[in-house]
Amino acid sequence: MSGRGLVPGPGGEITRRSRGLAARGLDLAERLGDDRSQPAALPHESAFRAAALSADGRWLAAARSGSSRARGVLLVALDGSEAVAEGLTDAWVRSVRFLGAGTEIVAATQDGEVVQLRLDGERLGEVARRRCPSGAADPPRAVSAAPDGGFVAVLLSTATVVGLPWPDGPSWTFDLGEERTNGSNPRLACAFEPAPVGKLAVVGDRVLMFDRTGSGGRLASLPTDFAAGPTALCWSGSELLAVEGSELVRFPLLGGRPETRTLVAGDGGGIGRAAISPSGTIVALDLTTRAAIEVYDPSGRLLARRPAGARGVEALAVGDDGLLAVAQGDGWLTVWAPHRVDEPLLRMRDRAPTPGSAIASG
């Protein structure tokens, strides 16, 4: 279990100098075991930091992050039963995605591992596990999986991309810093997505295309005029869609100029998280100053507006039919069906982590 290094500012100085002793305290606490008589699910303990919807819209995966006791992935059925299966991991899950169709998940953990989990009877069991080359020293920021399930890509904290043919095969890495054009920001914001046709696209301040197999050779590099980097990315036919702030940008990868459309009119205010549906037909934006999430089609037509709650939205996921999942830092998960405006399809708060727990109702 290990936290990130290279945090700037006074907070970074504190966490740097205390890292060794704090890690030893955590290890000792693990050995001594948790005191289960203590309340185990304080709100801040069970924050959600990542979420994903399955391609068929029947499942929601949500990754816990908070204290070391609250870690792992919840798989929630969206068939009305609200059944929950729980999979525990050794370290916090930073990002989660479905691996192909069905109920298999890949989770990137704080200690630099990618774990494949599968719904097995009443719980999520581990199927495969791979370690990123730099392990806990450079923890993952995001994970993505190809639709065919044969490839997983990980974006590390230092803006390095790791390609992992799944579940085995030689991995490759690429330092995006070499492609940086603004020069000054060591933590490049970027999004990335594998294509069904054997390529991986990474968009930061350039659009990069990689051969996802073999050595991960670079295939193309196109300039962008992003200021802060995209917050969501998706393939749509021969186009790559990227969201930056309130703008949706289409990159025609077979040639031509990118096309930009502003989705939020006028005083949209601050934009936080964003999500694009698997086929690029729906875009969801977290309007932080309005405490709302707005759902658009790619032409900019507003399809729905949902309340976001008082606490910050940590993760968004949206389906091609407009199904919208929202994970919040205070442990609430909310799923909105596209055509229901009165109340959400599902609203639940995380419970105390219970190792080996069965699928439970509610």
Next chain:
Amino acid sequence: MAGQDTAADAPEDRELRDKERELDALEDDFAGVRERIATLTALLAHFEARYHVEVGVLFSELDGLEARLARQAYEASAREEHAAAWREAEERARESAEAGGEAPAPDAWEPPKPEGKALFREAAKRLHPDLHEDAETKQRATVAMAAANEAYRLGDLDELRRILRGWDQSPEAVAGDDTAARLVRVIRHIAQLRERIAEARVELEALEASELNQMRERAEADPELLARLRADLEAGLDAAQQRLAGTGARR
């Protein structure tokens, strides 16, 4: 900041108002994230001092004893593997002593109150050096923001108000230009601010994920945790001291 639209407004005036509203909202976002970073930093600073006193010193003491035991084992056997273990134990003892030496002494501290958080957000919106382009203003902002951080950490709201008043009364706080120039400036500011917000979110996530914060959250959820760690380390210290005594070593 932005007024009502009127039919007589030129298009660039309306565009400028829209952009200024967007900038206002982004500044609120930025200030909110900076306030969360400052609050967590203050929490971590306070917890670090407490953790060092209650647990860190025992780790350090135990490491010192283990290093002495490792040295004895090497001196008794002269075997290379014992030499390696000794070097490793010495290094560990040095590291934990250094970490303890850097930790500040615990001080009286209370979590920030809502009024303090609001004041700090205001300070972050106006003073943060990332929000200024001119080198001289950036330099002044760096100094003022450092002072605001310290005042916030100490819960000194009067000092925060004084810093804000001083900034607002400075000549640089007055700006005036034609609409076109202001529009360009606001657009550039918006782009810059989006980048700073993305960076600040990464910084906040890294602080939240740090080992010290994990330890802090566990200790907050389980008030007896540090006492249990302390008891276990004290037992380890007793055992190490007995082993030293058994070999006739002097403490």
